[in-house]
Amino acid sequence: MKTPVPFVRPNRDFVTTIREDGSRLFLHPADVRGLFTQARRWSGWLLIAIYLSLPWIPVGGHPAVFLDIADRRFHLFGFTLAFQDTWLMFFGITGLGFGLFFITALLGRLWCGWACPQTVFLEHVYRRVERWLEGDAVRRRQLDAQPWTALKIIRRGGKQVIFFVLSAVIAHLFLAYYVSITELWTMMSDAPATHWAAFVFVFIFTSILYFNFAWFREQLCIVICPYGRLQSALIDDHSLVIGYDATRGEPRGKLGTPDAGACIDCNRCVQVCPTGIDIRQGLQLECIGCAACVDACDEVMDKVHRPQGLVRYDSLAGFAGGRTRWLRPRTIVYAVLLMVGATVAVWALSTVRPANLAITRLTGAPYFVTDDVVRNQFLVRIVNKTDHAARFVITLPGAPAALMRTGLDEGVELAPLAEDVRSLVLQMPRSHYEGGFVLTVRLADEAGTFSLERTAQFVGPDKELLDEDAREKKEQHP
Structure with a gap:
């Protein structure tokens, strides 16, 4: 039996998921319970339900969201735009951009941890399947270290099959937004050669989703997604982030250690982190603001009968003992631009004629x-x-x-x-x-x-x- 992979203490100078020899270190975040975890789970399931249901819900004789490329029509909740009205997409794209800027300046990376499709599907679908088949984080690491037995092959193989099926379902529903559910069913019922373009698209998209959620995972957030790098330009000392109260927690020490701070150095916050960082080392690019470390630390504080909030949502100014200012030039400018854009967008939509x-x-x-x-x-x-x-x-x-x-x-x-x-x-x-x-x-x-x-x-x-x-x-x- 192979020796389980030892605990790797994160260092903010390098990515935890990459070993010194350049090989990949697969993360197995531990389970966590708490207020934020439960709220995030419900919001994730709600977003997934919306994504799965919109192509099925008829509004005005068409699906609620139907981007009919073939007939050059876009049906959005009963409102139909022709191809000649695609210039209105400018308002949608810029609105999303300024909205994301405003939310980030105000609430940090709330989007990443709570609403990003990468996080929603990975945490609330794929990792739930993984926990169901392979057990908690300790058992998953033990399974990694075990030789390839029949039971390991069944568990790992079954997991991969389910992952691929889930990826195919997501890909097919994505295509339904462009061809409708009825047309999608027709395509699925016919031979692949009859609708070869759609078949190739679904196969490629399914493969990409499977590769991402089965293997690449948090590397998409760390390596590919530019949003983490943009946060340094979008947030300031008064933006809401997840952080560690070093004033209260340091110096770290086990229970009973004289003059030790509130942190008992249990590393529970590290074990539950989906990107493998140590939040006690400060705000980092890899942090997606999921609040798993907040619930984990609060759970430990309850057990040792110490106040919660050692790891919490707060601003850098708040952690330094100051007061968070919600109204400041950055948020005001973003809010004004967002309102101006929304006003112009409403006017532009009012000019659309049949x-x-x-x-x-x-x-x-x-x-x-x-x-x-x-x-x-x-x-x-x-x-x-x-x-x-x-x-x-x-x-x-x-x-x-x-x-x-x-x-x-x-x-x-x-x-x-x-x-x-x-x-x-x-x-x-x-x-x-x-x-x-x-x-x-x-x-x-x-x-x-x-x-x-x-x-x-x-x-x-x-x-x-x-x-x-x-x-x-x-x-x-x-």
């Missing part, structure tokens, strides 16, 4: 003059952005009464997400022509539930030149 209208002048001469009229020619492009057929009507409100129009007189019938380009010829009798003017082109549905307006410039020659030309022709042909 159709699109564009007017361009026909190539060639900007206008034509005959003996009777001045003529302008336009191309009108109409797009139906809804998921049902619609009939649209073009009107020219406020146009001069003498203006004659050819084209789009009877309206346009368009299929869902269809578009049509029609010619619109406008003619002004020379006797009523007073020079160029701006006209309004209005697009409305037949029921009159919405309208959309664009402006166009009716151009022509200078009226004095036109009148002089008319006089010359009259003199030539009396």
Whole structure:
């Protein structure tokens, strides 16, 4: 029987999960109970339930969240955006960015420990399966040290099979956000060659998820994710973080040690850490703010009849004996930017219409003059952005009464997400022509539930030149 891997005391100068020879040290975080652990578990299960259920919940005839790439439509809780409205994604992306900046400046890495999909699925799904099959942290380390027996093969092999199935389920549900549940079931029922692109995507995505959650794990947070490195620029001494009260805890010593601080150096906070750090060494890049060390330390403090809070949520200013300032320039600026962005986003969403209208002048001469009229020619492009057929009507409100129009007189019938380009010829009798003017082109549905307006410039020659030309022709042909 191999010797179990000894306890490795973390050092903030190097990554705990990498040994001196460069090999990987696999972590087996110990189980922990407590207020934060229970709250984080419930919030994690809630997030997972939301992720799994959104493609199944119909809202307005479509799934609650359905990013229909094939038909260029995005259905979000009953609100439909056409492909032409993808510019609104700018507000979503920047809103997430400023929201994350604000939350980090205020509450530290709350996102990482409580809501990041990496943490949620790893801690509340994959590691739960691992604990169920292989036992607690001590038993898992003992299993690592054991030779490959039939029982070890069954346990490890069964775990890997379950991991792969879970990864496949997550990957399929992810695809459902883009193709819908019904279409996903059709793809799964047919031969892989029938929908080879979707099959390849699911296989690759499943493999990536399996590799990540079965082997890579905390290395994604430490090596790949840039958020931990950004935190040094986003937080300050008044941001809420998880830390160790060195004033109260030092010097460390076992129970009964004279003049020792509150910390009994049991290393329980290290044993439960999912990234293998020692929070007593200060705030570190690897800390994801999961609060496992808080519950672990509070549990130990209860057992030794000492006050809780040796490891706790607080600001660096609070740990130093000062007062945390929640309102400060950093949080105020982030909050203002977030509110401004939200206001502009609401306004932008209010401008979304179920159709699109564009007017361009026909190539060639900007206008034509005959003996009777001045003529302008336009191309009108109409797009139906809804998921049902619609009939649209073009009107020219406020146009001069003498203006004659050819084209789009009877309206346009368009299929869902269809578009049509029609010619619109406008003619002004020379006797009523007073020079160029701006006209309004209005697009409305037949029921009159919405309208959309664009402006166009009716151009022509200078009226004095036109009148002089008319006089010359009259003199030539009396």
